[in-house]
Each structure stands twice: as structure tokens, then as C-alpha cells.
Amino acid sequence: RHDGFRGPSMTSRSPSGRLSSREFGVTMTALLAALRESDGVILRGLHGTRARRKSDGSEVTLADKDAERILRACLMTAWPGDVIYGEEYGGTPSDRGRCWLVDPIDGTASYVLGIPMFGTLIGLLVDGAPVLGCIHLPALGETTYAATGQGCWLMRAGASPRRVRVGAPRPLSEAKVGMTSIKESSWWTRPGGAEAARLARAVGRLRMAGDCVQYALLCRGALDAAVDPFMKPWDIAALAPCVTEAGGVISDLQGATRRLLERTSIVAASSARLRDEIVRAARDRRYGRYPA
Numbered sequence: 001r002h003d004g005f006r007g008p009s010m011t012s013r014s015p016s017g018r019l020s021s022r023e024f025g026v027t028m029t030a031l032l033a034a035l036r037e038s039d040g041v042i043l044r045g046l047h048g049t050r051a052r053r054k055s056d057g058s059e060v061t062l063a064d065k066d067a068e069r070i071l072r073a074c075l076m077t078a079w080p081g082d083v084i085y086g087e088e089y090g091g092t093p094s095d096r097g098r099c100w101l102v103d104p105i106d107g108t109a110s111y112v113l114g115i116p117m118f119g120t121l122i123g124l125l126v127d128g129a130p131v132l133g134c135i136h137l138p139a140l141g142e143t144t145y146a147a148t149g150q151g152c153w154l155m156r157a158g159a160s161p162r163r164v165r166v167g168a169p170r171p172l173s174e175a176k177v178g179m180t181s182i183k184e185s186s187w188w189t190r191p192g193g194a195e196a197a198r199l200a201r202a203v204g205r206l207r208m209a210g211d212c213v214q215y216a217l218l219c220r221g222a223l224d225a226a227v228d229p230f231m232k233p234w235d236i237a238a239l240a241p242c243v244t245e246a247g248g249v250i251s252d253l254q255g256a257t258r259r260l261l262e263r264t265s266i267v268a269a270s271s272a273r274l275r276d277e278i279v280r281a282a283r284d285r286r287y288g289r290y291p292a
Helices: 021-044 062-078 108-112 193-200 213-219 233-245 272-283
Strands: 051-053 059-061 083-086 098-106 119-126 129-137 142-147 151-156 176-178 205-207 225-228 249-251 266-269
Touching (some): 021 142, 059 108, 062 098, 062 119, 083 233, 119 233, 142 233, 151 233, 213 233, 249 272, 266 272
Parallel strands (some): 083 098, 176 225
Antiparallel strands (some): 098 119, 225 266, 249 266
16 A cells, blocks of 8 residues: 655666656655645635736736745655656656656646635656656645555545545446536637537536546546647656556547647546546537527
């Protein structure tokens, strides 16, 4: 059993790129310390911040930028030789060696409204493959984290970590599926938007959990699937290890499972059968265009 992040020192990774149990523990100790620092900035601004629009149309706040600076500094101190690629300050992702991907506030739209359904995402790539992911929800006081071969874990404030798994398989007609939204004015001109809107009519129960929160809920069986039509590498890198180590499956809206970091949409589900049903429903034009 993973013992709650103890470990005296870093150890060499295996030839497969996986982290050893000890390295996983030491890494999470350092990440949680970094997240405590960034939480201070993020939570102070929760009920009184303003956002501006970036060139891609997404929102950004001063807290996004300050939090990423803190996380970058902590990662550089702990692993000075590693590459860092973040949403706010960019960088060049590397498919050789170790590369950290950081999204300081995933769900900025909720954050700006003072809604606690947002999180900080940190993922680690080794030779281009996601091997560790962390979904940290500052306002909810919980962290879901995983590493390849080490399982997926949930830690809440004041409690010991516990291993979590996705729920029992369900058909799409009975499934609880999380999404962030089902329609924005720009959806119809972007790949994935129409597919996600069609899917909304086919699911058993649709839940607007939103952004990274829905993947944390999937990992512990509270949701059966989560769908995002518009994703970036810093989102996928953190989510993929958590979903797969919890026993789930992940692809894009077309069903592609290889080279996930290059995908622009994500379907994560508790079973391959449910994932395949979601992909088919998203393509099924019988569900039509979601009303404007």
C-alpha cells in the first residue's frame, strides 16, 4: 500500500519510465508542498478577482499567473534538470527525459465566479509518456493523484490517502456523465463542439461538474464518464494517469487512444464499452444540433 508520501530520497526510474513506489512518494511530498504554496495565492483571490481574455478566448487572472510562477519555482528547485511547460508561461514540451506540464487554475471561469469547482493540474511526462498526474482541488480540500503502476489515490484534508477506482460498468442510457458545458456560441465552428452537444441528448444523467473536477469524480466512481471537447496538453497529462490507474479508459471524441497529448478532446469512462458508446453517440446525427 502507498504509505502517504514518505520516502527518504529520489531513486532512479526504471527502464520503462515508471516511477518506483519510493520515487512516487517523494515526488508527491514535493508536489503537495508546492501546491500548499500556490493554494495561498489562489484561495486569496477566489471571491474578488477579475479576468481578462487571452488571445485564444480563454480567461486568465492574476492568480493564474502568480500560482504558475510559484509552481515553476518549486519544480525547478526540486528537479533543476527537468523541463516545465505551463499554460500561462509556455515553454517547449519535451518528448525526451522528464517534462512537467502545469495548469495553475483549470476552470478559471468557475474561479472568477467564486464557484469552488476548479483545480490545479500537474502532470509528469517521461520520454513523452504521461507517468504521473495530480488533480488538486484547493477549494474542496482534496487531491486525486496517480502514477503508472502505483494506483490512483484520493487524499482529503486531515485524512490518510485511500486508493480509489472507477465504478461498475453501466450502459450510456444509465450512465452519469460529466461535462463542463453543452453549448457556447463558438462551439459550432470548433471541432468537437457539435459532437459534445449531440452526446448531451444521449446520456442517462448529465452532470455539469466541470473541468478537472469531473475526472476526480470519475476516478472514485461518483461519475461514470467525463467528456471535454476542447483540451490542451497540460490538461491531458495530469488526467490520463489518474483515469487509467483508477481502472478507467481514455480516448478522444473520435475514439483515438494513441498520442493522447496531441488530441484536442477527451472522453474518459469507467469501461471501454461505455467509452465506445459515447464516441458513437457523439457521431450520431440522429441527435441533431443542440438548439442555440
